[in-house]
Every structure is written in structure tokens, then in C-alpha cells.
Amino acid sequence: MGWQRDMWNYHPSLPIKNMHMIEDITEMHGNMLLWSCLGSGAIGLPYLALEAEGAVEPRMRLYGYMNDREFCGECRKRGIRPFAVLWKAQLWEFAAEWNEDETQLLALNIHRDAGVKKGYVGMSELSVNRYPYVFPPIEQFFPQGLTDFKGDKVGDYLEEFKAVSLEGRNILARWLMAPEHDHKCYSACANKDSYLAYLKKETEMMIDANAGGLHIDEYDSQKHVFNNAGCFCPECVDKFRRYLKEKRISLPADAGELKEFDYRAYLLQKGYGDRDLVAGKGNQRWEIPLFREYARMQMDSIEYVVREVAEHAKAYARRQRDEEFPVSANLFNCYPHSWECKKHLDILAGEKTNISLRQDGWYQFAFGWLNGKECCFVEDPNQYVRDMAEDMKNGINDRFILFLLEPLAHGFHLAFPYGSWLQNQVKDALWPDLRMLKRLGPWLDEHEAAFPMNPAADLAVIYDWQSASENQWTKPPAGWQGVYGNGGLPEELGAEGAFAGDGEFDSFFRLLQKLSDRHILYRVIYESPDEQLCYERLSSFGMVLLPDAFAMRREDIKLLRNYQNGGGQVITVGQEPENGFRADRHFEEENMDALIKMLECREQEITAPEEDGYGIAWHDTGNGRALHIINYSYDSDSHRIRNLPELCFRLGKTWRLGCVSTFPENPLLEVSYRQQTLEVKNAGIYTIIELMDV
Structure with missing residues (x-):
């Protein structure tokens, strides 16, 4: 992202780029940049036009600075794809300082009492040509104007696009706003036809500016809005009426006729308010008439908007540039509602949450979730990430190296951070040691x-x-009451996160981590309506574990029975399928450790020592195996990862010892192999041992 050191991470306009940055990325062997440029359409298309094509002052040219079109061109010359970022949730307003006749913008966002006049620059002002001496007119981008769902011409884009709660409150994207700044980020209602038209025009401008791809951020912004009692704009209410008709869903007896049904008015008339709809109310919300259906309508629109934007971008690039144009989206932490969007994306991106020293169980889940697609994720900042950043400032890279290599061991990919955001948790950006990344x-x-x-x-x-x-949707964490608790609501909502109160499917993920902790080899099969189970996906495995699959479809149950009839074993863990499936064995959640002990006795290609402090990955290379040893022996006093004294692996067949590689270099490493025993001494942060077929 290129945010600057010791500064807040300002959205949506990313810092201006220079040639030194491109040299860095080239030396790191980078080939793709996500969240990299052309993001200011969330302020207004007139602002984006200047970001893309605006003149760069001679003083800035002296240091190699460029506008975003030039930056994209220089990247692409070097085989680097810069993805323009489409902020789907964001509508910005920034305080500004002007001279008397408003011909000069003297300060924006960061103030110095330099102007005679004060005002705001953002989606509202730029859509009504408030500052014609500085920004191009909105008619340059919509010559015929922009129309709403009724066919009326839109005036103020902010008023048209923003989401509203049941009681009419604004819903802010608060997590993006820097503390003690005079700016606001309003959440957009992504269901609006006018807003979709705006997003499509924005992607056209990005493609015209030579972007190498499109990255859709906040793909599920509807979920954040929904958790904050929205959206109940007239268009959402109208779309819900049509949704009920299409799905043939009956109205409550007291709701009147469908053709005149107004869900917002109905809820208000029955005495419901925003307090009843925020995420903190948990399962009580599903007792509200039709609210589960309203949630489904809002969630269905996530896939629709991603599909529409992706298809439009690809078609426009083919017409204008005669080339294929890759599209990615920030699918965040691979939550269940992401499944519908994956098929529309060339690259699956996201933000790994809850970063910690060890998370190999989650990475093995994520590899299954990818199901063969390319990915590039970033870190969702937390205290652990901030601690890594402090280590790097002190010249210690151990945990950061582990952070990048652990996912790769399991077929997953975290991007190299380059001024990545720290969510304004601190006034800084995540800047690693570039010399290390260039190695x-x-x-x-x-x-x-x-x-x-x-x-x-x-x-x-x-x-x-x-x-x-x-x-x-129905298993919020125990005791969770949300951000707002039982107190009064503020004037503007938005503090409740998109995933606030979501069930964590904890039994599944705890099982994976226990398997990884005990060095039991496994693969995750991700099943969804788009990625259904079939015999071919199961046939290579001798045993299948089924944790908390209480709602499994009848078709999948039948498939598992056929798998059992062919000699495969199925073990259920925790909640069993509700459709009468009989597993070969069942373990209650509290007896998960007994299952792990049983699995430790099963034969597998490599048996690892029981010591804690390390993990393994075991890959088929086509002509042998590659053993990856990931070292978690972190010393909290020195902030370094200690070498592993000695590991002794038993192999199920005879191999020929191949290449041994480490990062960073590790001259103390000793590896020996004889009689199907592999001995490894002094393994450092990351070790790869290749074993070749005999």
C-alpha cells in the first residue's frame, strides 16, 4: 500500500508512488501489487481523475514521483501487475481549507490554518461541482447524469449512495477513520443500482489508467451495514418486496398486501427500532417477522455486485485494451458467505485475522478453501503484528520470517507487506526490513x-x-452483547463490525490445530454449493473426519455412505449430521484428544517426534517428497526463534536424500539419513529437506 512510516493510514487515496518503490518491488521479485493505486473514487470520480492523470510538480519529479497512470505503466514494463483498489464500503468527506475565491486548495485532511475559507471535499461536493476551479465536472464522467432506481436524476451522490438504519441513522465505516481527524467515511448501500453504475464507471477509469488488475475491497460491505441495523433505504425496501414475490414468501397476517408492503414502515409500526436489529441482539433478531429473509436478501446481493463489477471490468478491458483483466476481491478470513464470489475471481485475496505465532491448522483449512485457485492474502493487524513491527525496528526479523513462510509451507500465500496498514491502531504502517525481503x-x-x-x-x-x-449466523460467542451493549445508541452507527457476533465453527478449527500440533498429516476438503463433494474428491483417502457437520445435505450423506461401502472410514466429531448418518466411530467434542491419540497410531508416510515447538508440511513433488520444518521455538526474552536441538523422523519407505535448504542461512544445520530414519539437528526458522524416489 505504501503508507508512510509514523503516519496514520489514510483511506482511500493511497500515497503517491515513486521509482524507488518500483525498484524495491523488482528486487524483491514481486509480480503483483494488491491495494496499490487508483483508490480515490471513494472521494469522487473528479478526485480519481486527478490521481490517475494529474500533473506532477517538478519538485516531485526530482524524486521520481509519478501519477498513478505512470506508476501502472512502469510496473507493467517490469512484469509487475498493479491492482487498482475499488473500496466498495467507502464514501468520504474530508475537511478542507481554501483561499478566498476557492481557486486553491490549501489543506486537506491535515490542517494548518492556512485557508480563509473552510469546507469539505468529498462525495457530496464533487458530485455537485462545488469546486470547479480545482476538480473536473461530474458531467465529464456521467454526461447524461446518473439515475436512481425510479429513473430520477441523482443530485448529491452522498445522499443517494449512503446506507441508513431502520430509524434513519447514518452508518459509518468507523474502522477506516483516523482518530481526532475532521473526516467521515459513510458506509455505502451496495444494493443501489445507481451505486453499482458508479462503481462500474470507476473500474473503467482504472482500466483507462493502465491498471494491471482490479481488487474489490470490502466485498461484503452489506454485512457490516446489516450488523448496524441497515440498510433500510427506499431501494432496499423496494428490492425486498420484489424478493418476497420472487421467492413466494408469505407475509405475516398483519402485513397487508404484498404490492403495497413497506418492510421499514411495518417494523416501525410494530415498535421495532435500531436497538432490536444491531448484531449485539444475536439470535433474538431472528424472532422479528421476516428478518431472516431480509438478511438473506442482503447477503445474496453480495455475490450479485461482485459478479456485475467483475464481468463489467473484464468486458471493458477486452474492448479497450484487447487483453484479459484479472479481478480479485478481499474475501477477508474465508468466512462461509464468501463461497458464492470465488467463482467470479481470478485471484482470491483476503486478510488473515488473529495473527499469532502458530496457525498451521488454519492455513491447511485455507488451502482447502482455495480449491486450486491462486491466492494472495495480507495480515489483519492486531497486537501480535504490532509486536513484530517493533521487533523489526529493533533489527530482529525472526517472527516476521516465520509469519511469511509458515503459510507457504501449507500451500497458502501471505503477501510481502510494503507500508501495509495497521488499521490506525497506532500511528504507523507495517514496514519490514527490505534488505531481508530482497533476499x-x-x-x-x-x-x-x-x-x-x-x-x-x-x-x-x-x-x-x-x-x-x-x-x-446462529451461534454467537457465549456472553457476547456487541459493541453497543444495553446502553443508548449514538447518533451515527457503524461501530459494530461486519463479523461481530459470528459463530466461529470452533470445533472444526480446534480439531485441525490439534492434528497439526501432533504432526498428523491431513488435507481439508472444502465443500460448498459451488464445490460439491464427489467420489473423486474422497477416493484417495483412507479415512475422513466430519467435525460438527450437523446440517450436512442428504446428497453428501449418501456420498459418504458409498465411500464407506468402498472401504473408507468416516469418523464424526462433535455434532453429528441430522440426516441419520451412521459413522464408523463418533467422538464427542470433549473427547477430541482421544481421537487424536487414536490417529497418532495410524501409519503415515512420515512419523514425527512428539516434541512441541515445531510443525511439518509433507508435499508430493512428483519425483519424491519435500519435508518442510517450521520452527515455533520463540524465546520471549531475546525475541528470537531458537534452533531445534534434534529431531528424528521415521519414514515409511526408502528415499534418497536430496537438496537441503534453509531461510535464513543456517550453517549449524546437520541432516543425516539412513535406514529410513531422518535425523535433523539445529533446524532454524525454516528448513526444507527434499527426498527423492529411489
Whole structure:
């Protein structure tokens, strides 16, 4: 993202780029930049036009600075794809200072009492040509104007686009706003036809500015709005009426005729308010008439908007540039509601939450979730990320190296941060040691064959989407009451997060981590309506684990029975399927450790020592295996990762010892192999041992 050190991470206009940045990325062997440029359409298209094509002052040219079109061009010359970022949730207003006749913008967002006049620059002002001497007119982008769902011409875009709660409150995207600043970020209602037309025009401007791809951020902004009692704009209410008709959903007896039904008016008349609808109310919300259906309508629109924007961008790029145009989206932490959007995306991006020292169980889930697609994720900042940043400022890179290599061991990918955001939790950006990254990037390219993304295992764990989705919506954490608690609501909402109160499908993820902790080899099979189970996905495994698959479909139950009839074993854990499935064995959630002990006795291609403090990945390379040893032996006093004294692995067959690689360099490492025993001494942060077929 290129945010600056010791500064707040201001959205949506990213810092101006220079040639030194491109040199850095080239030396790191980077080939794709997400969240990189052309993001200011969330302020207004006139602002985006200047960001893309605006003149750069000679003083800035002296230091290699460029506008975003030039930046994209220089990246693409070097085989780097810069993805323009489409902020789907954001409508910005920034305080500004002007000279007397408003021909000069003297301060914006960061103030110095330089102007005679004060005002705001944002979606509202730029849509009505408030500052014609500085910004191009809105008619340059919509010559015929923009119309709403009734066919009326839109005036103020902010008033048209913003989401509103049941009681008419604004809903802010508060997590993006810097503290003690005079700016606001309003949440957009992504259901609006006019807003979709605006987003499509924005993508056209990005493509015209030579962007190498499109990255849709906040793809599920409707969920954030929904958790804050919205959206109940007239268009959402109208779309819900049509949704009820299409789905043939009956109205309550006291709701009147469907053709005149106004869901907002109905709820207000029955005495409901915003307090009843915010996420903190948990399952009580589903007792409100038709509210589950309203949630479904809002969630269905997520896929519709992603599909419309992606298809429009691809078609426009083919027409204007005669080339294929990749599209990605920030699918955040791979939550269940992401499934519908994956098929429309070329690259699956997101933000890994709850970053910690060890999370190999989650990465194995995420590899299954990818189901063969390319990915590039970033970190969702937390205290652990901030601690890593402090380590790097002190010249210690150990945890950061582990943070980047651990996911790669399991076929997943976290991007190299380059001024990444810290969510304004602190006044800083995440800047790693670039010298280290300029060694790691070439090392990864050199050892690409040792990362085949093909885990070898005889055990499968099924992620049942139907059960995970139901858990997400109906199993809030115990005792959770939300941000607002039982007090009064503020004038403007938005503090409740998009995933506030979601069920965590905890049994599934705890099982994965226990398997990883005990070095039991497995693969996750991700099942969804788009990625259905079939015999071919199961046939290579001798055993299948089914954790908390309580809502599994009858078709999948039948498939598992056929798998059992063919000799496969199925073990259920926690909640069993409700459709009468009989597993070979069942373990209650509290007896999960007994299952782990049983699985430790199963034969597998490699048996690892029981010591804690490390993890393994075991990949089929086509002509052998690659053993990845990930070291978690972190010393909290020195903030470094200690070498592992000695590990002794038993192999199920005879191999020939191949290449041994480490990052960083580790001259103390000793590796020996004899009689199907692999001994490893002094393994550092990351070690790869290749074993070749005999």
C-alpha cells in the first residue's frame, strides 16, 4: 500500500508512488501489487481523475514521483501487475481549507490554518461541482447524469449512495477513520443500482489508467451495514418486496398486501427500532417477522455486485485494451458467505485475522478453501503484528520470517507487506526490513519446486459449508452483547463490525490445530454449493473426519455412505449430521484428544517426534517428497526463534536424500539419513529437506 512510516493510514487515496518503490518491488521479485493505486473514487470520480492523470510538480519529479497512470505503466514494463483498489464500503468527506475565491486548495485532511475559507471535499461536493476551479465536472464522467432506481436524476451522490438504519441513522465505516481527524467515511448501500453504475464507471477509469488488475475491497460491505441495523433505504425496501414475490414468501397476517408492503414502515409500526436489529441482539433478531429473509436478501446481493463489477471490468478491458483483466476481491478470513464470489475471481485475496505465532491448522483449512485457485492474502493487524513491527525496528526479523513462510509451507500465500496498514491502531504502517525481503524473494523463486502445493496425506477433514454457515449466523460467542451493549445508541452507527457476533465453527478449527500440533498429516476438503463433494474428491483417502457437520445435505450423506461401502472410514466429531448418518466411530467434542491419540497410531508416510515447538508440511513433488520444518521455538526474552536441538523422523519407505535448504542461512544445520530414519539437528526458522524416489 505504501503508507508512510509514523503516519496514520489514510483511506482511500493511497500515497503517491515513486521509482524507488518500483525498484524495491523488482528486487524483491514481486509480480503483483494488491491495494496499490487508483483508490480515490471513494472521494469522487473528479478526485480519481486527478490521481490517475494529474500533473506532477517538478519538485516531485526530482524524486521520481509519478501519477498513478505512470506508476501502472512502469510496473507493467517490469512484469509487475498493479491492482487498482475499488473500496466498495467507502464514501468520504474530508475537511478542507481554501483561499478566498476557492481557486486553491490549501489543506486537506491535515490542517494548518492556512485557508480563509473552510469546507469539505468529498462525495457530496464533487458530485455537485462545488469546486470547479480545482476538480473536473461530474458531467465529464456521467454526461447524461446518473439515475436512481425510479429513473430520477441523482443530485448529491452522498445522499443517494449512503446506507441508513431502520430509524434513519447514518452508518459509518468507523474502522477506516483516523482518530481526532475532521473526516467521515459513510458506509455505502451496495444494493443501489445507481451505486453499482458508479462503481462500474470507476473500474473503467482504472482500466483507462493502465491498471494491471482490479481488487474489490470490502466485498461484503452489506454485512457490516446489516450488523448496524441497515440498510433500510427506499431501494432496499423496494428490492425486498420484489424478493418476497420472487421467492413466494408469505407475509405475516398483519402485513397487508404484498404490492403495497413497506418492510421499514411495518417494523416501525410494530415498535421495532435500531436497538432490536444491531448484531449485539444475536439470535433474538431472528424472532422479528421476516428478518431472516431480509438478511438473506442482503447477503445474496453480495455475490450479485461482485459478479456485475467483475464481468463489467473484464468486458471493458477486452474492448479497450484487447487483453484479459484479472479481478480479485478481499474475501477477508474465508468466512462461509464468501463461497458464492470465488467463482467470479481470478485471484482470491483476503486478510488473515488473529495473527499469532502458530496457525498451521488454519492455513491447511485455507488451502482447502482455495480449491486450486491462486491466492494472495495480507495480515489483519492486531497486537501480535504490532509486536513484530517493533521487533523489526529493533533489527530482529525472526517472527516476521516465520509469519511469511509458515503459510507457504501449507500451500497458502501471505503477501510481502510494503507500508501495509495497521488499521490506525497506532500511528504507523507495517514496514519490514527490505534488505531481508530482497533476499527472501529470490530464495523463494530459486526453491519454487520445493513448494508444489500438493500435501501428501491419507486423512481428510471435511469442511461442511452448510453447517459452518448456520453456525456463523446462529451461534454467537457465549456472553457476547456487541459493541453497543444495553446502553443508548449514538447518533451515527457503524461501530459494530461486519463479523461481530459470528459463530466461529470452533470445533472444526480446534480439531485441525490439534492434528497439526501432533504432526498428523491431513488435507481439508472444502465443500460448498459451488464445490460439491464427489467420489473423486474422497477416493484417495483412507479415512475422513466430519467435525460438527450437523446440517450436512442428504446428497453428501449418501456420498459418504458409498465411500464407506468402498472401504473408507468416516469418523464424526462433535455434532453429528441430522440426516441419520451412521459413522464408523463418533467422538464427542470433549473427547477430541482421544481421537487424536487414536490417529497418532495410524501409519503415515512420515512419523514425527512428539516434541512441541515445531510443525511439518509433507508435499508430493512428483519425483519424491519435500519435508518442510517450521520452527515455533520463540524465546520471549531475546525475541528470537531458537534452533531445534534434534529431531528424528521415521519414514515409511526408502528415499534418497536430496537438496537441503534453509531461510535464513543456517550453517549449524546437520541432516543425516539412513535406514529410513531422518535425523535433523539445529533446524532454524525454516528448513526444507527434499527426498527423492529411489
